Amino acid sequence: MTNNYELLINVTYASLNTKYIEENPTVEQIDQELTNFRSIVKVTDEEFDRAKKKLNSRLIHKISFATTLKGENSTHVPWYNKSKISNFYWNRYNEYLKLHKHWSPEIVKRINETSDEIMTNLGNPNSENSFQRRGLVLGDVQSGKTANYTAVCNKAVDSGYKIIIVLAGMMENLRIQTQKRLDTEFVGKTSKYLLDVKNNHILQNRNIGVGKIEPNKDNNQITCFTSVDTDFKRSTIKSVNLSINNLNGAALFVVKKNKSILTNLHNWLKSNNINYTSGLIDLPTLIIDDESDNASINTNSEDKDPTAINKAIRDILHLFKQASYIGITATPFANIFINIDETDKVAEDLFPKDFITLLPSPEKYIGAEKIFGKADMDEWYDIDRAKYLGEYQDSLISIANEEQAPYFAYKHKKEIAKYLEDIPESLKTAIRYFILVCAISDFRKDEKAHRSMLVNVSRFTDVQDRTTDIISELIKDIKYSIESFSKLDVEKALQTTEIFELYTVWQEFNLEEKANTKWKNIQQNYLWSSTLKIQTIAVNQNNGSKALDYDKYKEEGKRVIAIGGNSLSRGITLEGLCVSYFYRNTMMYDTLLQMGRWFGYRPNYGDLFKIWMGEDSIDWYGYISDAVNELKSEIKIMNRQNQTPSDFGLKVRQAPCSLIVTARNKMRNGTPISRPISVSGRLIETPRLFSDEEVLLNNKNSCLNFLKKIDKIVSQEDSYLDKITNAYIWKKVPKDEIVQLLHNFKSHPWNLNFQSSALAKYIEESSNGLESWDVGIPFGISNSKYELTLNDKTILIKPEQRSIKKDITIKNMIKISGRHVRVGAGGCSKIGLPEKEIRRIKKLKNKKSLTDKDYLFEGRTPILLIHIIENKDYNAIDVPRYIFALSLGFPGGEEDKTAVYIVNTKELYDYIDSDIKEDIYDEDY
Numbered sequence: 001m002t003n004n005y006e007l008l009i010n011v012t013y014a015s016l017n018t019k020y021i022e023e024n025p026t027v028e029q030i031d032q033e034l035t036n037f038r039s040i041v042k043v044t045d046e047e048f049d050r051a052k053k054k055l056n057s058r059l060i061h062k063i064s065f066a067t068t069l070k071g072e073n074s075t076h077v078p079w080y081n082k083s084k085i086s087n088f089y090w091n092r093y094n095e096y097l098k099l100h101k102h103w104s105p106e107i108v109k110r111i112n113e114t115s116d117e118i119m120t121n122l123g124n125p126n127s128e129n130s131f132q133r134r135g136l137v138l139g140d141v142q143s144g145k146t147a148n149y150t151a152v153c154n155k156a157v158d159s160g161y162k163i164i165i166v167l168a169g170m171m172e173n174l175r176i177q178t179q180k181r182l183d184t185e186f187v188g189k190t191s192k193y194l195l196d197v198k199n200n201h202i203l204q205n206r207n208i209g210v211g212k213i214e215p216n217k218d219n220n221q222i223t224c225f226t227s228v229d230t231d232f233k234r235s236t237i238k239s240v241n242l243s244i245n246n247l248n249g250a251a252l253f254v255v256k257k258n259k260s261i262l263t264n265l266h267n268w269l270k271s272n273n274i275n276y277t278s279g280l281i282d283l284p285t286l287i288i289d290d291e292s293d294n295a296s297i298n299t300n301s302e303d304k305d306p307t308a309i310n311k312a313i314r315d316i317l318h319l320f321k322q323a324s325y326i327g328i329t330a331t332p333f334a335n336i337f338i339n340i341d342e343t344d345k346v347a348e349d350l351f352p353k354d355f356i357t358l359l360p361s362p363e364k365y366i367g368a369e370k371i372f373g374k375a376d377m378d379e380w381y382d383i384d385r386a387k388y389l390g391e392y393q394d395s396l397i398s399i400a401n402e403e404q405a406p407y408f409a410y411k412h413k414k415e416i417a418k419y420l421e422d423i424p425e426s427l428k429t430a431i432r433y434f435i436l437v438c439a440i441s442d443f444r445k446d447e448k449a450h451r452s453m454l455v456n457v458s459r460f461t462d463v464q465d466r467t468t469d470i471i472s473e474l475i476k477d478i479k480y481s482i483e484s485f486s487k488l489d490v491e492k493a494l495q496t497t498e499i500f501e502l503y504t505v506w507q508e509f510n511l512e513e514k515a516n517t518k519w520k521n522i523q524q525n526y527l528w529s530s531t532l533k534i535q536t537i538a539v540n541q542n543n544g545s546k547a548l549d550y551d552k553y554k555e556e557g558k559r560v561i562a563i564g565g566n567s568l569s570r571g572i573t574l575e576g577l578c579v580s581y582f583y584r585n586t587m588m589y590d591t592l593l594q595m596g597r598w599f600g601y602r603p604n605y606g607d608l609f610k611i612w613m614g615e616d617s618i619d620w621y622g623y624i625s626d627a628v629n630e631l632k633s634e635i636k637i638m639n640r641q642n643q644t645p646s647d648f649g650l651k652v653r654q655a656p657c658s659l660i661v662t663a664r665n666k667m668r669n670g671t672p673i674s675r676p677i678s679v680s681g682r683l684i685e686t687p688r689l690f691s692d693e694e695v696l697l698n699n700k701n702s703c704l705n706f707l708k709k710i711d712k713i714v715s716q717e718d719s720y721l722d723k724i725t726n727a728y729i730w731k732k733v734p735k736d737e738i739v740q741l742l743h744n745f746k747s748h749p750w751n752l753n754f755q756s757s758a759l760a761k762y763i764e765e766s767s768n769g770l771e772s773w774d775v776g777i778p779f780g781i782s783n784s785k786y787e788l789t790l791n792d793k794t795i796l797i798k799p800e801q802r803s804i805k806k807d808i809t810i811k812n813m814i815k816i817s818g819r820h821v822r823v824g825a826g827g828c829s830k831i832g833l834p835e836k837e838i839r840r841i842k843k844l845k846n847k848k849s850l851t852d853k854d855y856l857f858e859g860r861t862p863i864l865l866i867h868i869i870e871n872k873d874y875n876a877i878d879v880p881r882y883i884f885a886l887s888l889g890f891p892g893g894e895e896d897k898t899a900v901y902i903v904n905t906k907e908l909y910d911y912i913d914s915d916i917k918e919d920i921y922d923e924d925y
Contacts, residue, residue, distance in 0.1 A: 005047040005445065009054060012037050016059065017098055022109045024062070030055050050445055057603045061104035063362040066114040067639045069648055070121065071354040076133075079124040080116060080159060088220065089154035092213040093185060097147070100209070107362055111144075114359060115151035121355040122324040125160035125284030132317060133324040136292070136352035136645070138632070139359035140367045141330040142573070142600035146181060148359060149288050149328055153186045157222065157250045162283040163320075165253045165265075167313070169291050172231065172256060173539065173567050178290065179228045179254040180551075184209030187252060188216055191227035195236050221249040232261055234268045244273050244283060257289075262312035269319050284322040287313065289350075292327030314349045327352060331628060332652060333661040356645045358635045366606065367599050368625030371396055372618070372820075392606075398615045399426055399583050401808060407457075410585040410809055411913060414460035423470050427455070427581055430612045431474065431561065432505045434579040437608050438530040438559050439522050440515045441578075446604055448557045450550050450575035454597055455563040457583045461540040468538040468563045475536055475561070478502075486527045490520050499523070514607050533557065539564035539572065550575045568597060578605055583614040585809055596621070615817070616807075622820035627657035654678040654898055656753040663752065663903050670906035677753075677901045679762065681892025683852040685823040686885045688751035691806050691814040695746050696880055702744035703866050703884045704788075710737055710775060711790040721795075724838070725831045727776040728795055731861075738773050738864055739764045745886060748813045749908055755901045759888060762899035769891060774832035774863045778824055782870045786882060799870035800824070804879050811911045814879055816869060823867050829855040829889040832863045858893035865889070 012033050016025050025033075034052055043051065082090070094112065097103045123131035139145040153164050168178035183191050188211025207215050216222065225242060226232050232255045244251045255261050275282050317323045327350070361367060370391045401410075407424050408416075434453040441451055455471070458464055481498035494500045506512065506519055515522065539548060539562045550558050562574055565584075580598040598611050613621070634651050638644075652658055656677050663673060690696065710733050711719060718731035742760035763770050777788070780800030788795045803817040816823055829852040830838050838855075845854050865887040874881045890897065 004041050004043050005051060008034065008037055008041040008043050008047070009051050011041065012051070012055060013058070013102060014099075016055075017105070020059075020105050022105055024059055024104050024106045027056060030059060047445075054604065057364075058102050059104045061107055061362055061364050063107055063110045064360040065110070066117060066360055067358040067636050068117055068121070069356045069635060069638055069643060069645050071646070072644050073354060076121075076354070077124075078120045079127070080119040080122075080155075082116070082155075082158075085158050085160075087155075087158050088214070088217070089158045089186070089210075090151070092188070092210045093151060093154045095213050096185060096210045099213075107144075110360065111148055111151050114148055114357065115155055118148075118152050118326070118355075118357055119155050119159065121357075122156070122286065122326075123284070123322055125156075125162070125322060127322070130280075130321045131323070133354045134350060134352050135325070135355040135357065136327045136329065136332070137357050137359060138332055138635070139328075139330060140361045140365065140599065141596050143330075143359070143361045143365050143367065145328050145330070145359060146178075146290070149290070149326065150182065150185050152326070153182065153252075153286075153288070156286045157220075160284060161250065161286045161324075162247070163244060163251045163253070163285040165255065165285065165287045165316070167257050167287065167289045167292075168254050170257045171541075171567055174291075174572055175226075175231060175254060175256050176228050177572060179224075179226060182252065182254060183224070183228070186210065187222045187224060188212075189222075189224075191224040192229060193227075194224050195227050195230050195240055216249070221247075222252050223247055223249065224252050224254075226252070226254045231255055231258075232265050232268075234264055237268065244269075244281075257309050257313075259308045259312055262309065262316065266312060266316050266319065269316065274319065278321060280321040281319050282321050285317075285320045285324070287317060287323065287325045289313065289325065289327045291329060293329045293331050293333060310350055317349075325350065331624075332631060333658055351649060352645050354645070356635065356648055358632055362601075364601055364603075365599075366392060366602055366609075368596065368621060369629065371599075371611070372622040372625060392609075395610050396618065397426075397610060397612045398618060399424075399581075399612050400615060404457075404583055404614070408463070408583055412458065412460075412463070414462045417460065417462035417466040420463065420466045420470065423467065423474075426612055427457075427471075428474065428501075429505055429508075430579055430581045430610070431471065432478075432502050433509060433610060434561065435478065435527075435531050435534065436502060436506055436511055436522070437578045437605065438534065439526040440511065440608060441605060442526045442530045443515060443517055443522060444604060446557075448555065449604075450553070450558045451560075452558075452574040452577045453561040453579040453581070454568055454574055454577060455561060455581045456565060456568050456595065457563075457581070459565040459584070461538075461565070464540050464563050464565055465538050468536055471561060471563065472536040475534060479531055479534075482528050482531050486523050490523060493523060502527075509610075530559070533559040534561065535559065536561045537563070539567045541567070548572070548574070568595075572597070576605075578602070578609045579612075580610070581612045582617065583612075584617065616809075616815075619815070619817055619821050624657070626820050627655065631655065651678070651896075654896065656682070656684070659752045659901065659903060663905050663908055667905045667909045670909065673901075673903040673905060675901055675903075676898035677758075678896050679759070679888075679890040679899050680895070680897045681853045681856045681890065683824070683829045683856065683887055683889045684754050684759070685887045686745075686747040686751055686754045687816045687821050687823050688748045688807075688810075689814050689816070689883065689885065690746060690748050691812050691879065693880065696883060699745050700882075700884045702741060703886075706737060706741040706744075707775075707777075707788070707866065708790050711793075713737070722776075722831070724835045725776075725833070726779045727831045727865075728779075728797070729832055730775040731832070733773045733775045733864075735763055735766075735771050735773060738775075741864070741886075747886075748810070748911075749904070750810050750813060750911060752901075752903065754886070754888075755899075758899045758901045762897075766897075769859075770862055772861060774861045776831040776863060776865050778828055778831060778865060778867060780870070784870060786868050786870075788868075797868055799868045799882060801872050802869050803873055804869065804871040804883055805873060806879065809913055811913060813911070814883075816883065816885060823869070823885045824865060824887050827852060827855065828865060828887065829863060831865060832861060852889065853892065856889050856891050858891055860891050862891055863887075863889040 016033055031052060038048060094108060097108045121135055123133045156164060166178060168175040179191060188207055188209060190206050190208050225237060230236055232253055255265060269281060273281050317325055373393055403424050403426060438451050441449060478498045481496050485493045485496045485499055494503055503519060512519060537560055562568060574597055577598055602609050631652060635648060638647055654676055666673060710730050714730045714732060720729060722729050739760045742756045745756055747754050747756060777797055778800060779798040782799045782801045786797040786799050788797050804814055805817060807813040807815050827850055841854055842850060867885040869883040869885055871879055871881055871883060
């Protein structure tokens with residue numbers, strides 16, 4: 001590829017950037033601009049086509065609008081007005097995003113608008129009044145949250161904020177990454193030697209990032225009180241004689257959420273900077289809490305105890321006369337939502353009472369819904385976006401538990417590092433696939449693009465380091481074979497084991513069609529040069545993230561296989577991540593989504609990226625992403641209804657999925673949990689059951705006895721096979737019979753969403769709309785027939801087929817597998833509705849696919865579904881061929897109806913396998 005290729009892209013982009021400032025150019029306009037410059041910059045036809053594709057990918061990038069819930073504080077006056085301030089910091093960041101990061105005009109415009117809205121909801125730093133503002137910014141994993149809060153940092157300093165404190169997670173490598181990014185995109189200078197007394201002259205005046213667009217003015221500098229080498233230390237600050245009171249500009253602190261560090265920061269601020277007349281610091285302060293839900297995870301370590309950390313944050317906030325706090329998260333199940341009650345004033349003080357802003361995700365963002373699809377569509381998805389659901393499901397490859405057992409079983413301990421001699425075949429396949437993607441990337445003329453592979457198979461650093469050694473040896477062997485034999489004719493080269501293995505993967509994943517080139521071309525011309533650059537690096541407490549310094553390789557492109565655990569699970573960005581290998585235990589419900597470093601943007605390789613993932617994790621990813629998307633939908637609905645963050649907090653606390661997080665937080669001390677859980681418009685199911693055959697038999701008999709009884713009660717015309725919804729139905733079933741079945745049916749305690757006794761009590765005590773029920777048995781696609789004998793008739797049921805397996809982390813539990821932890825098919829709550837009603841709902845909602853919530857509209861009859869599940873793995877495991885499971889569908893309405901759930905956390909803890917009790921807290925060590 002000639003230098004003219006890059007030149008053509010750069011000059012065309014610069015020209016388009018001046019012509020289309022706020023709106024994206026069209027495909028035709030990009031084509032025309034390229035054609036115009038081609039007369040000056042000579043390129044081949046292939047280079048021209050590639051330039052067109054690259055600019056289309058870069059510039060044609062749509063995004064919707066942010067949504068904000070505002071608090072009830074009537075005294076807050078919108079104040080932010082860019083026309084009345086200098087905008088020095090924002091203007092250069094705006095230019096940096098467009099000229100250096102090459103973001104599309106529409107994306108930059110939306111960041112500008114969204115950050116404006118966030119600024120308006122912060123406290124006014126130019127006011128004489130004191131304030132304590134609290135907010136939350138909610139966005140998808142790896143979708144651009146950091147860019148949004150960086151924009152806020154720039155605008156905050158422009159408008160008069162004097163102190164910016166960024167709480168950058170709980171690990172040093174994440175803090176370093178955040179410091180680097182803010183150095184580049186906010187400060188404009190490197191902080192590397194800033195706090196080093198001996199060497200601070202070396203790079204003290206070096207401008208980087210936004211500083212190269214326009215250097216800081218002498219009277220408006222940003223002074224870093226932390227650096228890429230140093231978190232906050234009182235002794236270091238004292239040695240360089242720094243104080244916030246005598247600064248011309250603003251101060252930046254990038255610190256870990258660590259009790260000792262936050263306490264030291266609080267004590268230094270209090271002892272060195274307080275105004276003794278007011279007893280407060282008179283400098284307006286903004287605290288940005290990145291990954292704000294992370295501090296909610298409970299551990300035995302006082303240093304990481306959420307109450308201690310949240311108290312330290314609160315103490316710092318209350319040192320200032322004027323302070324604003326913004327939490328940043330992708331998973332809003334933190335203590336600030338869950339534990340707001342009379343006993344938790346620490347959490348209450350950090351609750352985002354003033355605003356919650358939901359960030360939009362750009363069209364080209366590859367998130368959970370594109371990879372896992374969605375069993376239930378909801379209002380959060382518009383019609384245009386719905387077409388992308390499940391678009392990348394083929395990128396997901398399941399890892400079987402049986403294969404991992406000799407290597408990285410869920411229950412493994414750190415001692416396995418001493419005996420680990422090899423890695424699973426699926427991991428070797430993933431590594432070879434990564435090598436081929438790197439070669440294809442070079443063929444596509446992306447030689448300078450970074451490419452990364454993630455390996456996350458253990459929380460223990462010893463195991464991570466040993467795995468790194470094994471993978472390094474494998475890479476050496478592969479490199480040797482490629483160097484020695486890849487230039488040979490294909491037939492001779494394939495006689496070499498490693499090249500033959502690569503060719504096997506090439507064929508298995510149909511890469512010739514995707515790459516649009518022959519194996520011979522890749523083998524002989526690209527394989528060696530691309531593989532030569534691949535490094536294998538452990539990213540954990542022992543090694544940190546400095547080895548992931550992509551900046552050092554910006555001219556040639558870094559190629560890295562990163563092996564780690566928790567360090568790779570939150571915040572760390574792996575540039576050009578195209579292969580992920582993830583096998584971790586299934587107890588990490590609330591943090592599981594955060595571990596998805598593979599979410600994000602995949603320019604020019606979206607057709608190539610792959611994710612190898614444990615079969616159990618696939619289920620939970622679908623489930624937790626559904627739960628988060630449901631909450632996002634609620635924000636949009638609440639916004640239209642002018643509801644507040646407090647209303648949303650209540651909604652989160654009443655969501656069934658929040659019980660999982662709460663129970664886990666309180667499990668060690670055995671604290672019982674009593675909480676109202678919303679049932680309105682929900683289909684509540686039993687995908688987790690006891691594996692005990694006696695319990696399963698009892699459930700079966702309870703269902704059969706129930707069906708026999710209602711078949712006697714219900715009239716003949718109200719008992720029939722409904723071909724429209726493919727189910728056998730009984731209408732007008734008295735609620736007393738439903739209540740009795742729920743008392744008799746036993747689901748596993750870890751099936752937290754479905755509490756039989758709580759649901760039975762709620763139905764029994766309800767006096768509105770639950771007196772009469774529909775009961776249905778959905779028909780599946782099994783070729784077998786289940787003979788259901790009821791009194792004087794026999795009904796032949798086609799069972800629903802599911803994979804049913806024993807859970808390997810929870811004692812005495814089986815799981816009915818499905819990507820969204822479901823029992824029934826999506827939309828099965830339409831059973832019992834007449835055909836004309838189903839058509840009316842479809843026309844009214846105008847969606848690609850309807851949700852169970854859509855069918856559970858106000859005024860319809862509640863429904864109980866009895867699922868007869870045929871086990872697809874009947875011959876593989878010791879589980880009966882047929883399993884009975886339940887679904888309960890409750891009609892929705894304006895009033896949120898709740899059942900009171902009581903969770904015995906000691907019982908839950910006792911069911912966890914003793915070998916992995918510590919794993920649920922997911923600490924790397």
